[in-house]
Amino acid sequence: MIRLTWRQFQASAVGLFGALAVLVALLGATGAGLADEYDTGLTACTTAGGDCQVFIENFADDHSATFLGVMAAMLLLPALIGLFWGAPLIARELESGTLRLVWNQSITRGRWFAVKLTLTGLATVVAAGALAWVVNWWSTPVDKSMAKDFARMDPLMFGTRGIVVVGYAAFAFALGVVVGMLARKTLAAMAITLAVFVGLQIAMPILVRPHLAPAISTTVAVTEDNAADTQLSNGTTLLISARPADKGAWILADYTVDPSGKRVESITLPASATQPGGACAPGKGRGSCLELVADMGYRQVLEYQPSGRYWGFQWGETGIYLGLALGLAGFCSWWVRRRLS
């Protein structure tokens, strides 16, 4: 059964593992040089006594294309596994009728399914694990240079680093298998698998991940240090956003409240503030303006998941996806033994 499973899996395994090997080789060849370039660059600008910001921004610019490419690969891999390894696993046998051939050898359906699922499932975990491991290593310096735009806990970064991709891949695979079994058509199963998986990947950071642990909520006076963005429009309307000291945090909410604690969209400044000589006059710098706003009693409410929770969240989310994958596999095994025909 192992040999038969392999012969059936061979083509799609070689395809995906081949593409993966090319990617891993590429990252492996450039990774060490990249880390070196970053370290020496930092040392050079530090010894020169200058500001390293210029170097970091240049470094980020130079490698943004590969950075995004790697991100795309990490997002794509689980979906590809679900589509090309999961969906056809049973659907293709149903479609071609070969289920009736293999089920009439001296091997029970349960065993047949267990072997197929285990072998392809293991390949899934190996593929996702290998890619995740290489990408985590390769991207360390680039991620540092990108930290300003891509916080560590930011959904896009969170989902494409660490270990979650292993959970995503295992889940996508199991989802593909179940959908294929129920849809009985490979092509339809692929489409449904993709739609459901993408939907879930979008829903996860919106509906579930923010609540894995109670978010930290603080109410602060906005100062030059914690202000992210200030925007003055119509002469007297000020919009403010802030960020916590934890630069890797995932900000869930960021809004202004007036002295009574009521949420407001913007702050209306007294006319005198924007006249020449006023605290918010053009060319005055935003420090004095923020001070005025704080004195008026306006505060900023920040809700966020701190970067210290990164690995807790990584394990938690991986656990959720692996649990879902196991649940689907269990259902599938039951269905194969009792209901499928």
Next chain:
Amino acid sequence: MTAVLRARALGKQYRRRWALQNCNLNIPAGRVVGLVGPNGAGKSTLLNLASGMLTPTAGTIEVCGGRPAADAGQLTKVGFVAQDAPVYTGLSVADHLAFGRRLNPAWNDDIARDRITALGLDPKQKAGKLSGGQRAQLALTLGIAKQPELLILDEPVAALDPLARREFMQNLMESVAEQEMSVILSSHLVSDVERTCDYLVVLVDSRVQVAGNMDDLLATHYRLIGPRRDLDTLPAELHVISASHTDKQSTLLVRTEAPVHDPSWTVSSLTLEDLVLAYMHESANTAVRPKLEVLR
């Protein structure tokens, strides 16, 4: 006599429709059984129930003394060549024999290789490139080399041309003779089973119409032609299966254990085809009739 297949009140329902209903069968071991009936009569359903591909909605079925596909031991006893002879198109002929060898404890590799050689198949050929006849032969080879007690074939020759059809049947009969296995094969053509089978089951409209030894069936069914008369006046031991009348003449197909002595009838024997068609015709005319079983 041990039964190779025993069905009691067996039924299978798909959504609203019954594909097989109240099926009682007792097929003795060591026979070559022809299961005939029109398309959609429930032949495939019955055979898929017997191989354990489907589970019954009602009643029970036992094959070789056990529930179909209950465990690996039971699977070893029964071989099944499904309709359209499915094979893995991406795998070679040799690959098929290899997995047959690995997955079946009673596998006879000599038989498998001899058959492939005799058929002139190239072991390296992909199964997807085989002709319909060759594919059916490959599927049959897998079934035979497994050496089951019972080999079930669902419409094995339906897709073949007349020459391949005859070749396939001959081939099958040679293997059966060598291996002493029971065979059940289905077809919607009587001619397919006429030459090869010694036991007949007629299935029409999801019900078993008649089942029995081919010779017994032929020896107890007659065509009677005589002056027109009312069916009520016939002796009780004559079971009329079909009747047609002209102004002056009546033609009856009857089943009877006793010889027909009434001199007003011209008595002739039936061909198998006549017999089967009569039962199909009967079923089409009358809604529900108690099924008839001939067991001697």
